[in-house]
Amino acid sequence: MSRPEQYVGARLPRFEDHRFLTGRGRFVDDLEFPGMLHAAFYRSPFGHARIGSVDVERARALPGVAAVVTGGDLRDFPPFSTGLPRPEVRANERRVLPVDRVRFAGEAVVAVAASSRYVAEDACALIEVDWEPLDAIVDADASLAPGAQLLHEASGSNSFAHIELEHGDVERAFAEAAHVFTKRFHHGRMHAAPLEPRGIVAQFEPGTGTFTMWTSSQIPHLTRSLLAHMLGLTFENQLRVIAPDVGGGFGQKVHLFPEDAVVPYLARQTGRPVKWIEDRYENLAASTHAKEVVIDLELATDADGRFLALRGRYVGDAGAYANYPWTPLVDPLCAAVMMPGLYDVPAARFEIDAAYTNKCPTGAYRGVGWTSGQTAREALVDDVAREFGVDPMELRLRNTIPPEPYVSATGCKYDGGSYAEAQRKTMELVGYEAFRERQAELRGHGRYVGVGFSPFVEPVGWSGDMAKRMGFPFDYLDSARVSVEPDGSVTVALGMHSHGQGHETSLAQLVADRLGVRIESVRIVEGDTADTAYGTGTWGSRTAIVGGGALIRAAGEVREKLVAFAAHALEASAEDIELHDGNAFVKGSPDRSISVTMIAYTAYFGAFVGGSRPPDLEDPALTSTRSYQPPESYANGCVAVVLEVDAETGKVELERVVAVDDCGTILNPAIVEGQIAGGIAQGLGGALWEELPYDEDGQFLAGTLLDFSYPTAMDVPPIEIAHLVTPSPVTEGGIKGVGEGGTIAAPAAVVNAVADALAPFGVRIDRTPLTPSYVLGLIRAAKSS
Secondary structure, X not given: OOOOOOOOOOOOOOOOHHHHHOOOOOOHHHOOOOOOEEEEEEEXXXXXXXXXXXXXXXXXXXXOEEEEEEOOOOOOOOOEEEOOOOOOEOOEEEOOOOOOEEOOOOXXXXXXXXXXXXXXXXXXXXXXXXXXXXXXXXXXXHHHOOOOXXXXXXXXXXXXXXEEEEEOOHHHHHHHOOEEEEEEEEEOXXXXXXXXXXXXXXXXXXXXXXXXXXXXXXXXXXXXXXXXXXXXXXXHHHEEEEOOOOOOOOOHHHOEOHHHHHHHHHHXXXXXXXXXXXXXXXXXXXXXXXXOEEEEEEEEEOOOOOEEEEEEEEEEEEEOOOOEOOXXXXXXXXXXXXXXXXXXXXXXXXXXXXXXXXOOOXXXXXXXXXXXXXXXXXXXXXXXXXXXXXOHHHHHXXXXXXXXXXXXXXXXXXXXXXXXXXXXXXXXXHOHHHHXXXXXXHHOOOOEEEEEEEEEEEEEOXXXXXXXXXXXXXXXXXXXXXXXXXXXXXXXXXXXXOOOOOHHHHHHHHHHHHHOOOHHHEEEEOOEOOOOOOOOOOOOOOHHHHHHHHHHHHHXXXXXXXXXXXXXXXXXXXXHEEEEOOEEEEOOEEEEEEEHXXXXXXXXXXXXXXXXXXXXXXXXXXXXXXXXXXXXXXXXXXXXEEEEEOOOOOOEEEEEEEEEEEOXXXXXXXXXXXXXXXXXXXXXXXXXXXXXXXXXXXXXXXXXXXXXXXXXXXXXXXXEEEEOOOOOOXXXXXEOOOXXXXXXXXXXXXXXXXXXXXXXXXXXXXXXXXXXXXXXXXXXXXXXX
């Protein structure tokens, strides 16, 4: 491969794709060990019930069964304890297997380890439980109503936390406003649905008292830190966690689940390796759901439509337990903190609750609560524009913040961006004026097309500062190690994890530029707690900004040593040394050079290879480990959707999707575009197709992929993507993040496009997903009224 002048910014093909496309990826289910057992879980058939007697004798007697474990057997096993160090939060405990009560359909009750998964499932079928069904709560508002039964008596409330924040004189703004607009919006329940479900293989070595655990996870180091004490280990390094290739995570795999603790327990109990691979029902019913938030918004404006103040109430459906460790606040609280978005709103107030219900617990999923908050707010902005009789984009641009750094009413420190420019660029790509002419013509023929816009600000690089801004008072250690080997090749070890993001390419581009070496010589190592520097994993649009920042710092230190060696060998000043294409040159004298390979041999072996170390270099080792915790940073952009609604059936047909994104310095445009397209596809799914319903008894009604529909390549039109570049002034390398903006923005664009298409009917959209039956109901209701 010829070396471009600079790797960063080059559209290089992904190095890792060859092994995946040729079937050489290595996932958890590919692991096989002698004597391996397979685990299965007997799960609750009820949404809410008391557990009486549990009879497992027939299961234990089945040939091939090695262990059967109940909640009673694990009564002394430490529970998951989820909380936050803030006074509004009521910590929640969840036993790895319940003892006396189940709180959602699909909750694991008994674990079985057997010679095969078939035998383990047969054993589960022989388990008999004396159930006492209880009334279920499947609505968050009902859960918070006075007199509602408590799902966790020890908490004293059905809300994990009630949190309020106010900035500015909100009451005065509303009292003096020329207009006040309101909207209630129910954002639907979504699911990450990774192609590879969760999976675990655990092995225990009794001689050393150590575990090795292979897991389909986004957070190998954090898994080790959270799980080691639960397994009774004295030291974390007695647990080695390996995350091999992972077939998608999207936030679902940043949690710890009961299975993560029970499978290693079974391995220690039986003395044999134990594998558990989640089936699709388990993934849909008993992993995590996300983003179900009921939002009540009020917007005060002056007579010209300028925004004066926002009030919001956000009620998140937490499900049955507080997910570990991120808590159910990732949806309602994150939604509320980003309430103003990119609009200049002087005053704001919000209150939030995370309400327990008898549903699968909710947790992190690409875009967290920023998605629901964005959808409700942008739908309200379109409603306001229709009320004023102005173009919705004119209203947006009238209220958009300037491109300079800006502090929002909720305290978010935006580091500057192309907020208005991205909207104008999206309108240009859509051909906005021509579309309006086409729309008017088609309406005359009884066809209803619409366009919807969703300009967004995306919080990126979740680390200490960002976590605190979003209301999660934690710090994070994320580090990276860069080492030049004796032959001049480079090994990069960091605590991130790639599960589709292309780290082996983009991070290698970053390091190759910093060290002036060829990219082929750079190897990225992730996913093994025994071989990598500590980090809290890949999620929250953080790898490029957090991991990249640590790499820039570590590679910068190694570069200084390479330059010192070269200056000594070439008898030149360090300021005159350039590194490029695996060689060190003297500026203006390209014939005076030394290869990085020779520098490395000299660093390792000195005079043995005919070189010498610089006498004033205290530490000749060509390695550095650095950490990085960036300040707050925010990407931005705009997504537009053009679609047609069939007024006879309610079916929505997507025509075009246009996205303009500004993620600061672009490491690799092809990888950035893949992130944008994937995020948008998931957002479209949540807006149009994906639904996770429960009946009044807490029975889950979408336990197969026939019932839960996510978009395929046949459903999503080609996504047109354009880039703007506003490097961050506060992060290493000007890097921002790009992983979640598509999911955050796309649902609002769909909602607004459908409302625009059906404007002649006067419909108002108040929920997602926009299924044909829901859309048809809106049309019929509008016609009848």
